Structure formats: C-alpha cells, structure tokens
Amino acid sequence: MQIEGKNLSFRYGPKLPWVLKDVSLTVKEGERVGLVGPSGYGKSTLVRILAGYLKPEEGQVLLDGKPLPAKGVCPVQLIYQHPENAINPRWKMKKVLQESGMFREDIMGALGIEKDWLQRYPRELSGGELQRFCVARSLFPGTHFLFADEMSTMLDVITQAQIWDLMLKEVEARNLGLLMVTHNMELAKKICTRTINLEKMNHEMKI
Amino acid sequence: MREDKKTPSVRKLRVRKSHIKTRLVLFLLLTAALMLTVIFAQQICPYDPNAQDTSISLQPPSLEHLAGTDRFGRDMFSRILVGLQTSVLSTLCLVVIITVAGTAAGILCGYYGGILDSVVMRISDVCLAFPGLVFALAIASLLGGGLHNAVFALAVISWPKYARIARSQTLSVKNTDYISAARLAGGNSIQIIIRHVLPNSIGPILVTSMLDIGTMLMELAGLSFLGLGAQPPTAELGNMMSGGRSMLQTYPWVIIGPGIAIFAAVVIFNLLGDTFRDYLDPRNSRRN
Numbered sequence: 001m002q003i004e005g006k007n008l009s010f011r012y013g014p015k016l017p018w019v020l021k022d023v024s025l026t027v028k029e030g031e032r033v034g035l036v037g038p039s040g041y042g043k044s045t046l047v048r049i050l051a052g053y054l055k056p057e058e059g060q061v062l063l064d065g066k067p068l069p070a071k072g073v074c075p076v077q078l079i080y081q082h083p084e085n086a087i088n089p090r091w092k093m094k095k096v097l098q099e100s101g102m103f104r105e106d107i108m109g110a111l112g113i114e115k116d117w118l119q120r121y122p123r124e125l126s127g128g129e130l131q132r133f134c135v136a137r138s139l140f141p142g143t144h145f146l147f148a149d150e151m152s153t154m155l156d157v158i159t160q161a162q163i164w165d166l167m168l169k170e171v172e173a174r175n176l177g178l179l180m181v182t183h184n185m186e187l188a189k190k191i192c193t194r195t196i197n198l199e200k201m202n203h204e205m206k207i
Numbered sequence: 208m209r210e211d212k213k214t215p216s217v218r219k220l221r222v223r224k225s226h227i228k229t230r231l232v233l234f235l236l237l238t239a240a241l242m243l244t245v246i247f248a249q250q251i252c253p254y255d256p257n258a259q260d261t262s263i264s265l266q267p268p269s270l271e272h273l274a275g276t277d278r279f280g281r282d283m284f285s286r287i288l289v290g291l292q293t294s295v296l297s298t299l300c301l302v303v304i305i306t307v308a309g310t311a312a313g314i315l316c317g318y319y320g321g322i323l324d325s326v327v328m329r330i331s332d333v334c335l336a337f338p339g340l341v342f343a344l345a346i347a348s349l350l351g352g353g354l355h356n357a358v359f360a361l362a363v364i365s366w367p368k369y370a371r372i373a374r375s376q377t378l379s380v381k382n383t384d385y386i387s388a389a390r391l392a393g394g395n396s397i398q399i400i401i402r403h404v405l406p407n408s409i410g411p412i413l414v415t416s417m418l419d420i421g422t423m424l425m426e427l428a429g430l431s432f433l434g435l436g437a438q439p440p441t442a443e444l445g446n447m448m449s450g451g452r453s454m455l456q457t458y459p460w461v462i463i464g465p466g467i468a469i470f471a472a473v474v475i476f477n478l479l480g481d482t483f484r485d486y487l488d489p490r491n492s493r494r495n
Contacts, residue, residue: 073391074393077392078388078391086383087388090407099392099402100392
C-alpha cells in the first residue's frame, strides 16, 4: 500500500494566503519518513490533509490510486502533538481504548501501559503516559499508516526515547508506513529511512 | 506536620469547597421536601380544593383552615398545595422542554454549521428581539388561554438562550483533537455528537436550566395572573393571586397565601441553582 498526495494546495480561507501550494509526496508501507521544515510551513496542515481530516483546495490524496474511504476506520491514523487535547476529558482511559476496540492485552503490554492507569481520567496521567494511549488506540487492524505530528516534542528526552522505542517496535512488527513531523533533525536521522524538507517543496513559500 | 505546610490558599479553598457541599446538601434536602409536597399534594391536602361552601366564605386563617378560605368557601391551604403542584410541575416541564430543544438546536447548528446554522440562529434572533414577556403575552393571547398554551408561549421565548450556549460550547469542542481522532477511528457524526460533544458541553447548560427554574416559575405565574395561563377552576398560584387581588386590603390571606408559596418555591429553586453553579465552578475546585 502507498499513500500519495498529488499537487496539494490548501489555505484556511478563500482570500487568505496559501499554506501549501503544489506539494506532492508519497509514503509507502514499511517506510519511515521524516517531515521537517520551519514553523508555519504547513507541516501539520499537510499531515491533516493526508489523513483526510482537511480537504485540500487543489490536488488529491490517493490510497493505492483511489481516494481515501469516507466511512469506517481510516487507514491513516494521526498521533497528535498534545495528547491531553486528543482524549475526551470525561472518559476513563479504559473507555478510550474500548471505543477504538484496542482494549487488548498485547497492545497494552507492547506500549508499556500499566493496568492501574486504565481506571484514571486523562488529567490524572502524565503527557508521556497519555501519548502511549494515543498510540495504542491508533493501532487498528486496518491501520496502515501512522502520522505522528510532533508527538514527542513536549516530552523529556528519556520519555521520548522510551515511547519511540515502543512505537517503532509496533511499526516494524506491523510493517506500517510512518510519517513523522519533527523539528529535531537528530531524531529524524535516527528513526527515518528518508526525510522530506517542506521548505524545499512548498512552492509558494520559496518566493 | 505536613498538614501545616499547606499554603493558606489551599486550605481556604478546601474550606470553601466543603462549605459549598454542606449548602448543596441542605438545599437538595429542601428541594426534595418541596418536590415531595408537590407530588403528593392531592394526598396531603386536608380538604377537597374545589369543594365550595359559601357559608364559610372568606374566613381568616384558623386551626381548621390553616390559610383561611376564599370567597367560595374553598380551603385556601388545600388550594395552595394543589396550585403549587400545578405551577411547579408545569414549570419543570417547561424547563425540560426548553433545555432539550435549545440544546439540540444549538449542538446541531454548531456542529454542522452552514445554512442550518444561519437559519436557526436568525429565528432565535427574532425570538430574542422582542421583550420576553410581551412576546409571550402575544403568543399566549394568539393561542388563547390555558396552561399548555402558556407553557408553549414561554418555551418559544426561552429556547434561544440554551441554543446559544450549546452552540458556542459545541464550536469550541468541535475543533479539538479528540473529535478528529474519533472521526479517524470511524465514528459517524451522531456517535461523535452523543459521545463527545454532548458530555463536554452539557455543564453550563445544566447550570443555566437550574437557575432558570425560579424565573420560569415566576413568568408562568405571571401569565396566569394576567389570565393567560391556567383557567379557573384549576388551582394555580398565579390565577389564585389574580382572583384575590381585589381583596388585598379586606381579606389579605386570599392573596398572601399563594404569594408566599410562589416566593418559597422560587427561593428554594434559586438557592439550589446558585449552589449548584458554585459547586461546578472550577475556581472552587481542587481538581486541575
């Protein structure tokens, strides 16, 4: 499987400046791609478009040559920068996992989620602990691509290493395609098979 | 020893919090007592509230007739109990209707936006543009008297407030990451609204509706007082006061009794609403 963004252009309003202009990229299954570029160059926007959450104004997103399915579990799953905003604050963690059908021993074990955390509310867990839940609930049987939008930026270095370690094991075991947005070139070098610099691709921004 | 090291503000906060809890329990008990009186009014009242006996008309309060009798010789105490039942139950009905209808409209508008949003919000603007009670009077007189019509008239003028609160709450919840995660996990709009949007926007709406019970009780009694609510011989606090208003100086118990009943019910509901709001206020909370 491969996901392909073709000549994507996007802006947040009809008269606002383009955030993305004519951006194309492809991520194949089993590939680990780093997406780097200065702030405000549309990295997060691009990721959201590729996950089908935002509609591009021009161009299209193709999954094996076909548009993304509109219903059901999306084969592209996002992991967000701020896990504390990415989980319904009124739900206990167990329910969060149950909603996505990911309340499974093997996944919790693989991501180092402790039983004791399941009975807590999101505000009672730390950022790193929450981020593990966010990864866990994205690992549907139908997930083929994981797009991580600066998922470890706000974590301390040790937690970053831990969570990437756990996550990469899952990514390798399932042969997922990974696209990670980061500012950290060292992290990108360490994890990714190749990196894309949005600064060089985003045509509008070059002017 | 650790207790002593707590900062004064934390200790103050805890005291305030427990204070609010005591008040909440107290007012919940008062409300429960009121509700029991309302529900079992028919069983509690000592006389048939509609039985007329002109030989004992307009008697002052006594041990036999605790609140006196009206000009048809009906026992005022029994009529106040039954009138309270009519007033309070229709008020609660009204508050439930406007809360549900307003919230549903607001959430759908906020969530889907577009034409639906514009149309419904302009309708609500029209409802808000008129002075409330005047508009209710117009609707009630258009529909004719009767308790149902009065409830309907008040519902028409009151739902936009709830729609606005629900809409703004929905707009702020709609763009959070957990909604987008739920969508990527295959949730459809109805599931997302029920599971994520509603629970995260219901707080302020519930507080508003609790605070509104007292107001609505007054407005409903007001409409009845003006002859557009419950019709005689139905006992309802508003029309009982209206029936006794010519006798305020000669036989004051006929109007003071129902007045005190309205006052007590409104005060109890308002105190409960206020305390409920304080209880849910994050500034008074130890939770982060």
